[in-house]
Amino acid sequence: MIFSPVVKHSSIRAFFGIVAMHDLELEQLDVKTAFLHGELEEEIYMDQPEGFIVPKKEDFVCKLKRSLYGLKQSPRQWYKRFNSFMISQGFKRSQFNSCVYIKFVNGSPIYLLLYVDDMLIAAKRMKEITTLKAHLSSEFEMKDLGAAKKILGMKIKLDRKSRFLFLSRQSYVEKVLQRFNMHDAKSINTPVAPHFKLSALQCPSSGEDIEYMSRVPYCSVVGSLMYVMVCSRPDLSYAMSLVSRYMANPGKEHWKVVQWIFRYLCGTSNACLKFGKTNEGLAGYVDSDFAADLDKRRSLIGYVFTIGGCAVSWKATLQPVVALSTTEAEYMAIAKVCKESV
Template sequence: MQTRSKSGIVKPKLGYAVQVDYSTTEPTTYSVASKHPQWCNAMNEEFQALQKQGTWTLVPCSFFQEHSWLQNAFLHGTLKEEVYMAQPPGYIDPTHPSHVCRLQKSIYGLKQAPRAWFESFTSQLLHLGFIASTADSSLFIYTNNTVIAYLLLYVDDIVLTSNTPAYLDHLITQLSTVFDLKDLGIICWIPNLPSLPVAPTPDSLYMKVTLYPDPHGYRSLVGALHYLTFTRPDISFSVHQVCQYMSAPTTIHLAAAKRILRYLRGTLHHGIAFTPGPLQLSAYTDADWAGDPDDRRSTSGYLVYLGSNPITWSAKKQPTVSRSSTESEYRALAIASAELCWIRTLLKDLGIYLSQTPILWCDNVSALAIASNPVFHARTKHIEVDFHFVRERVLRKDLEVKFVSTIDQLADIFTKSLPTQRFIDLRRNLMVSVPVIEGGC
């Protein structure tokens, strides 16, 4: 009998080693540190030392924010037209079963309802001393001596902010006497995503194409992601991509949307950190020429800063095909210049006047030459007249266009998919990062 030992086959002996690390990991958040007595003692000692040195004093916030909701908003509008409707089934008046309802107020389903509600609410605000902003019809401003208040209306949601909390309470009380107003308290929203594997970037790769059987679910998911881009500029381009396939989504597009969710899962605590500084308005503009393989249209992107803080951004496909990279970059310049002009108007409504001319940063020398030089160019004669808006603004000294290298082009993140490290670097420049508490445990 031939055995393994006789054949020289020996089963290897496995050895195991265990190493115990007694080093203590420093907690990164207060909630983690508060669960350990030794860290609680250290935090208490540090806090007592800070109080002893008079490190800070408690002062009220300069502006207080409140969130309110108007119940049955569309029912508050007064109709100007003569509108009739049938009595609702189950609630027909037994004494007049053949009669119809002549509407005195607006009701859900009427095309006039949104405008009637807005006019009713606006007239009440004007009666209370508010002034409508010329830059945004849903923004209302109140100033009286030292009291400043801003009210932003979105359908039936109200955001209030003021430097005087007593006036906020007074305003809510006044509005409640006219409308069915529900005070939701201080603005607070906490996202909650299920457990998902994380992704380093929100962009994904293509795979086998199959029509997705539930387009409604896809649209709902993408709509929620689009809403999130208001505070997460780092996902703007990815969401812009998946938004283009709402009518007939495939498994590719669903996988791309799910990858954005996995990316968000790994960056839940990321946010924009606003810092004080000089009020200089500037914008970065970029374009990806013929980047869409389906229709060869370019994607424009811009990022607007007020001081060192990003305040608005966009990733959007251009309406027509550009014949050159210069043309696509020039169109992006025009779009960003219009946004800068609108922001200046909005800041004036808020009582903020800029002493310095806004700057547009672009990485295409030819596009800058076209914007700065009003001389007729044969290669630009086909460009729509409205895109030459940027020329007029530059000539009037309302804007200043400057060159920035491609490496320093911050709007690059809004026009194309990027390698991981490049994406992370640009995301850091967007000031999207994990909040850090300095000087503590």
Template sequence: MSEEYNALLAQGTWSLVPLPSSKSAIGCKWVFRIKRNSDGSIARYKARLVAKGFLQQEGIDYTETFSPVAKQPTIRILLCVALHYNWPLKQLDISNAFLHGTLEEEVYMTQPPGFLSAAHPHHVCLLKKAIYGLKQAPRAWYSTFSTFLLSQGFVNSHCDNSLFIQRTASTITILLVYVDDILVTGNNSSHITSLIAHMHTVFAMKELGNISYFLGVSIKDCGDSYFLSQHKYASNILLKAGMANCKPCHSPSSVKPSLSSDSHIPFRQPELYRSIVGALQYLTITRPDLSLSVNQACQHMHAPTVRHFASVKRLLRFIQGTLTHGLTFSPSSFDLQAFSDSNWAGDVLDRRSTSGYCVYLGSNLISWSAKKQPTVSRSSTEAEYRSLAHTTAELTWLQMLLRELQLPSSVAPIL
């Protein structure tokens, strides 16, 4: 707590002032958590001061809150680029990232619990920089960091606002930011080292070396390839569901027709169902084989039944038997190829179809989806064309992104 408090003071996060009669101060609290390594061991204990942002009033304490984050296909493309050209892929972590964002609004906060000023016990904190919990904190941090990168000659991608590209006569440097986690790669190691050294002078930052564990995904360097998996994350889901020692099964879902939500007993713990299924959604970023089953489970979040939870348990048993599964990325071409499919009127309740696609960059799977169509298709042909349209939109976006990165492709995308 003292370390976090001193970091806040060093950043000049606030100044103690009397509270104006026309203003109200929001509260704050300490939040504690344990940060772990990819193998589950404890990395460090963290204490974080968090503002009670739910007390903020729109138009008074904040205006804009949106902050972009990197899309998963962009991260996978970056892995493919680094492998293809054998570039180093460095990982950085900004310490207390949100504290670097400069506030444009006038926000007052009570003094942190346990650190009341002896000289001014009745004063409040006039926030000069953002703090965790404020609604505008993510946007303020992104604005500050992107402004710094643009001043260093980086250009913001039009396809993904979290991607920044810097080109000189002899170098190219690509930087990807996901809140406070940063990936950087390029064709000149000394230039990257110089950039990181300059970033150290502006932000409190940690160098984590070559990429190994990013956004909860273990990335194992196998020499000429990367293996992505979420073994630890999947194990934690099984532990939460009380199925850490369950018997595995060979398929994620049954081949029987879709379940009827109105003819079975309601599940007594709907919050447990929502918690598990919500966690499974993040598991699909390295497990495309789970996408359809997880999508079907998500459709019953509002009123899960006993049979719905039985389907989730079957999915968890499949995960138990495939904990070591993941994605392998290897050097390949930059040719795009996509596969699209749909099932016509797959849901017996609303007669809507489900679209599915997967997109390959060379031999590497970089994007996929399994999602129910928003409207009812009147024929299998219409359902297929809707699926083709969704896949074409994804292909078009990927083409634009590859064009910005100036990655050569010998042939037109094949769908």
């Protein structure tokens, strides 16, 4: 099994919502050479590395006692080692997200989120975080990054006085705009305009259009914008759902929509998620259109979940099958959002 242990983006945002609501301390750690901590279960041999070949034993090979970077097993073995250590410390792993750990000390929770080798820790008292850091450092070689400031390229700003936490991708958005030479574009107020009606019929058919679109970095742009949407911009969900349907063979009209999204980002690059102290708990909203897809007449579903009034999970996507009525489309949308709520 090949995978790296990563916490879901929705779990990270829900975690930040809890931190802001309960005014928790928030710290960050990094594991040095994480994959080297894994313990191999198979018998594996490797050639002697260049520069470390034993004289007169050039034909010998090395038997690995620990995992190395480059092995298929390394990410899995690192996670198994870390998970067993956390369980031994009294933490419980979330049954819905295997990289979320919770432990209660005197009725107060300690949270730990793991993204490969990056960790976020939150607790009511700094003493509990310091104790956990000491236990982790005794088992693994750790780098203490102090108060959390950045995770997965997202900037974290925790204002303890006003009890607000801000999550932003402004620097990444500005880099993307610069990279595709759209930083000086005239800004607009909507992520996509209602007059855009995209379909497969607008895909290039003539040699001239095919040649023109071959010079357009459509896939690269959509992928870059998709990452912005997934991390911290629910307002881009519908627009990205629209343009990502034509990745295989985009046309000029599809490219116009992407340029429109760029212009929207020019004026909203500093937009961020704002988590704060509130009595509001988890709330979910869902809606569906009916057969709006011009190609296969499928319906679009859109949902968003909030904690404390701030979005933590969102999606806009076409339903997998064709609905026969608006009622059926709505039922399919509710079924989808109920799964996400669980």
